[in-house]
Amino acid sequence: MSVxxxxxxxxxxxxxxxxxxxxxxxxxxxxxxxxxxxxxIEVEAYTSDDPASHTFNGITDRNAVMFGRxxxxxxxxxxxxxxxxxxxxxxxxxGQAVLLRALDPVDGIEAMTARRSGRRRQLANGPxxxxxxxxxxxxxxxxxxxxxDDDHGHHGHHGHGLxxxxxxxxxxxxxxxxxxxxxxxxxxAVEAPWRFRTPGAx
DNA sequence: GCCTGGATTGTCT
DNA sequence: GACAATCCAGGCA
Numbered sequence: 001m002s003v004x005x006x007x008x009x010x011x012x013x014x015x016x017x018x019x020x021x022x023x024x025x026x027x028x029x030x031x032x033x034x035x036x037x038x039x040x041i042e043v044e045a046y047t048s049d050d051p052a053s054h055t056f057n058g059i060t061d062r063n064a065v066m067f068g069r070x071x072x073x074x075x076x077x078x079x080x081x082x083x084x085x086x087x088x089x090x091x092x093x094x095g096q097a098v099l100l101r102a103l104d105p106v107d108g109i110e111a112m113t114a115r116r117s118g119r120r121r122q123l124a125n126g127p128x129x130x131x132x133x134x135x136x137x138x139x140x141x142x143x144x145x146x147x148x149d150d151d152h153g154h155h156g157h158h159g160h161g162l163x164x165x166x167x168x169x170x171x172x173x174x175x176x177x178x179x180x181x182x183x184x185x186x187x188x189a190v191e192a193p194w195r196f197r198t199p200g201a202x
Numbered sequence: 203g204c205c206t207g208g209a210t211t212g213t214c215t
Numbered sequence: 216g217a218c219a220a221t222c223c224a225g226g227c228a
Contacts, residue, residue, distance in 0.1 A: 044220070052220070062213060080211035082221050099220060128221050138212095185220050 005169045008146060011070035015045035015089040015096040016194055020178055022087065022098055023198045026106065026168040031135035034111040038103030038124055038134065039172070041201040044183045044194055046086070048095035051188035055095030065142045067095045073165055075131070075141035082128025085136050087145065087167070101127050101184070103134070104201055111135075125202075140165055175199055 003009045005025070011018060028037045046053040054063045054076065065074045066088055074086040074097050090096035103124040105112055112123050112133040124130040131137065147163035179197040182190060 046220075054220080057214085060214075076220080077210095077212055079209080079219055079221050081209065084220065086220085101220090126221070132222095183220070187219090 005167060006146065008069065008071050011087065011089060011145075012091055013089065015047050015098050018087070018089040019043045019045040019098045019194070019196050021174050022100075022167070023174045023178055023196060024172045025174075026170055027100065027103060027134065028107075028166050028168050029134045029136060030164055031140075032111075034108055034135070036108030036112055036134050037106045037168075038112075038130070039106055039198075040100060040102075040167075041104050041198040042102035042125075043196050044099040044101055045089075045196075046097050046099065046194075047090075050192065050194075052183065052186040052190075052192070053095070053097075055097075059095070063095070066097050067093055068142075071145045073136075073140055073143050073145060075136060075138050077138060078128060083131040083137050084127040085131050085134075085140075085165075099127060100130055101195070102197075102201075103130050105133070134165075136165060 022040050022043050025040050026037050027040055048055045055066050059067050065072055069092045070088050072088045074088055075083050078084050086097035086099045088097050105123050113120050115135060116123055116133050124133045143165060145163055145166055175198050179199050180193050181195045182193060183195045
């Protein structure tokens with residue numbers, strides 16, 4: 001009687017808890033006609049009572065998605081250059097999310113290499129690189145990872161029920177003992193141990 | 203290899 | 216007007 005990853009309830013829990021269970025899941029994109037997949041190997045949790053979170057100071061136009069329903073994609077622009085992708089966690093109105101920090105490329109590696117200007121190594125070992133390699137940009141902010149295209153439905157006109165971005169469970173369980181450490185690149189709540197990583201991944 | 207600084211723009215004060 | 220949940224190139228060892 002467990003909830004599975006194709007149900008929104010699977011995402012409806014506190015970000016640190018969801019973050020650990022996202023490890024070893026596949027992030028799959030179908031963008032520009034190319035399918036790419038990568039195994040999630042590093043994530044960070046952000047909650048609304050967390051000074052480092054974009055939602056700490058309340059709702060704005062930018063972070064509204066993060067305050068919405070779980071299993072949606074929150075994408076923001078970092079340092080004016082890089083897109084970073086998050087999975088909305090918690091309940092509607094919470095303001096929680098999990099930042100996807102690193103992937104182990106699995107499928108569509110040629111396309112990922114091309115998007116990364118021909119670099120063949122270190123394709124997705126960072127939140128900005130991950131988005132670039134997978135083809136995720138600001139325009140994907142707010143999309144439903146479950147492909148239900150619920151709420152406003154004002155982006156794209158597919159109608160086939162498949163999301164451009166999805167998270168898939170291919171049977172590999174999360175690590176029993178994830179590496180836990182402080183989050184990267186933040187200046188507040190620096191010591192909170194909310195970064196999680198699959199052991200043994202490069 | 204490690205350290206440094208520059209790029210570049212949306213968002214909030 | 217300051218700053219940011221980053222990345223890369225270049226310098227030096």
